[in-house]
Amino acid sequence: MTTDPTNPIALTAEQLDTFHRDGVLALPSRFSPDEVAGLVAALDELMADDVPENIREKTSGVVRSSFDLHRRHPLYARLVNDPRFVIPAHQILGDDPVYAMQVKVNAKEAFTGEQWQWHYDFATHHREDGLKEPIALNMHIFLDEVTEFNGPLMFVRGSHLDGPPPTELDTTTTSYPLWTVGPSVVGPLAERGGLVCPKGPAGTMLIFGDAVVHGSPPNMSPWSRRIFSLIVNPVSNRQTTFRRPAYIHDRDFTPLVARDEPLLASV
């Protein structure tokens, strides 16, 4: 696919520089309130299902993450081919086809939503799924306003620049086993680059790289914090091992194609 630099969805040169330097880029107001309302309404139905795709918090039992959304609802099937994801992904990764490797919402429930330890996604993608290169992109949409109160993600700015740091497997802290990055590694990286904590209204988009260290605190606030996450990966970097279920790490390598029709049309 060739990218048209005059397309307003395309990232500017400055945004691309920020992404490459910091490892994370925030894009305000990319999705409209109506689009967010449609995604939330569909999500409410999906999170009511008693299925393995809905992973629950260890303590409260409420849904922490809901996976495989593009197979479970037509609106999410349409969403993964939205130009607002596909065009920036190709700007960053080049013209190699990309596929939807993981499609989920992380729902940090008011009062009970638990933390995500410091980690970077490639540690899991490499060890569990056999990806060779840390080039997948995690693309978020805030489905609620994200504030300093409701468990926002924090990123260690530039922590990807020296390559993937050392990790350890944590199977005890939360309901989801995670290859985490310990304090002795996070400390110096954060001293060097500082932390970034993108906040903003529902409809804000984030893009971050597979090797940038990030995490998020518990949500003690009375406001839920739901974030949609699409991880795209070049087909050439697809998984070489198959340990995790397909609903968590997708085995359909069909390339995404930017579709121009409105997200909410005829769903």
Ligand SMILES: O=C(O)CCC(=O)C(=O)O
């Ligand atoms: O939703 C969060 O707070 C963290 C999610 C995350 O770190 C991830 O999906 O890799």
